[in-house]
Amino acid sequence: MERIPILQMGEFLLVTIQVDMHDQLALTLQDDLSERINRTSARGVLIDISALDMVDSFIGRMIGTISGLSRIMDAQTVLVGMQPAVAITLVELGMTLPGVATALNVERGMKLLRERVENS
Amino acid sequence: MATLHATTVQALQSNKLSLLTTWIESLEASGATRNVKEADLKQQANDFLNTLIAALEQGGSQNVNHENWAETRVLLEKLSHSRALVGQDSQQTASFIFALKGPLFALLQREYAEQPAQLAEQLWEISELLDALGMHTIRTFQKSRELVIKRQQEELLELSTPVVKLWDGVLALPMIGTLDSQRTQVVMESLLQRIVDTGAEIAIIDITGVPTVDTLVAQHLLKTVTAIRLMGADCIISGVRPQIAQTIVHLGLDLQGVVTKANLADALALSLKRLGVTVTKAV
Missing domain, CATH: 1.10.490 (Globin-like)
Structure with a gap:
């Protein structure tokens, strides 16, 4: 079955979504990620969606859910590389993803993640 | 025939x-x-x-x-x-x-x-x-x-929405004229694209040239601000004139933690501060 890889970098987990998300893939990712956070006791999760050029409300909600569940498991989440079209779509769908930290690219995302982990 | x-x-x-x-x-x-x-x-x-x-x-x-x-x-x-x-x-x-x-x-x-x-x-x-x-x-x-x-x-739509670079990492968008859905769409798209292209961290939307702000305009502004935040950049709204501030308060609009400044200079000063840049006068 198709899976989105979750890479470990020290105390951080790195998720890069490089294929079109469909519902089952999103649910699998959600399960895998929570399981990995639990196993590695990661402090931060960085989700790179720069290759994602299409979203629907389900994927939008999934992003919010992942962020929420990581926070409960004491891992900060930063979402990086959202494309303009995706941002506009999410806003038009009314999904403003409150509480999700965002950054322009992976480099800045890592910087933000370290700051947040230090402060938490 | x-x-x-x-x-x-x-x-x-x-x-x-x-x-x-x-x-x-x-x-x-x-x-x-x-x-x-x-x-x-x-x-x-x-x-x-x-x-x-x-x-x-x-x-x-x-x-x-x-x-x-x-x-x-x-x-x-x-x-x-x-x-x-x-x-x-x-x-x-x-x-x-x-x-x-x-x-x-x-x-x-x-x-x-x-x-x-x-x-x-x-x-x-x-x-x-x-x-x-x-x-x-x-x-x-x-x-x-x-x-x-x-x-x-x-x-005309394209012309009336230029995105200008104020500083390394700071973009500004001086808006002139009434904001309707179509214009907001164009503004949003060109600004977001420029943020991707330049990797700017801060975007300033200057509304000095917007004659009136009603609930619809405020909603459009909020949409743009949210989209910018989702992309991972910060947004400052500048050029809030006294009448507009009054209207916003009278309408009971909630700008949901959007940073607003009275003029573009203040907004630029704030962005420089966030970037960690100091400007000193040469003696």
Whole structure:
């Protein structure tokens, strides 16, 4: 079955979504990620969606859910590389993803993640 | 439905030159040739007569939608398009065809001087034909004009929303004029694209040039701010004039933690501070 890889970098987990998300893939990712956070006791999760050029409300909600569940498991989440079209779509769908930290690219995302982990 | 006689078509063919001269004379007299070069006009008139006669010689249908008339139609479409571009109005464009009626009727009158019944029939036919061609010209003229207007509207939209770079990592968007959904869309797209291209961390939206802020405008602004935040950049709204601040408060609008500044200079100062840049006066 198709899976989105979750890479470990020290105390951080790195998720890069490089294929079109469909519902089952999103649910699998959600399960895998929570399981990995639990196993590695990661402090931060960085989700790179720069290759994602299409979203629907389900994927939008999934992003919010992942962020929420990581926070409960004491891992900060930063979402990086959202494309303009995706941002506009999410806003038009009314999904403003409150509480999700965002950054322009992976480099800045890592910087933000370290700051947040230090402060938490 | 009666058709044009072969004699009529022949008369057209043999009197083409004199027809052309009188036609152009009447065109010039009516003032329909303004902004059109004389050589161009002659060429167009000549081409039109040629295709008209060619189509008539193929005989059969008087219906201008028939394929025999394809060449004539294309010619007229080109003509009305070029007229629309030089700014002629629909009347001037239509007169190009209708001015041909005078010389043509005179010609037919000479040709059928002895046969009044035939004359009336042929006149009616040719009149119908020219009317149909004239209508076609006007239709395409209108289409061309609509295209011009649409293009100008789009250009205006693009022009009125420039994204400027204020500092390394700071973009500014001075908004001028009323904000509607369509403009917000264009603004949002161009700003977000520039954020991706330049990797800017801070975007300043200056609303000094926005005359009024109502609930709808505020909603559009919030959408833009949210989209910018989702992309991972920060947004500052500057240029909030006292009246606008009052309106926003009176309307009970909640700007949901959006950073607002009175003017662009304050917004720039804040961005520099966030970037960790200090500006000092050289002594």
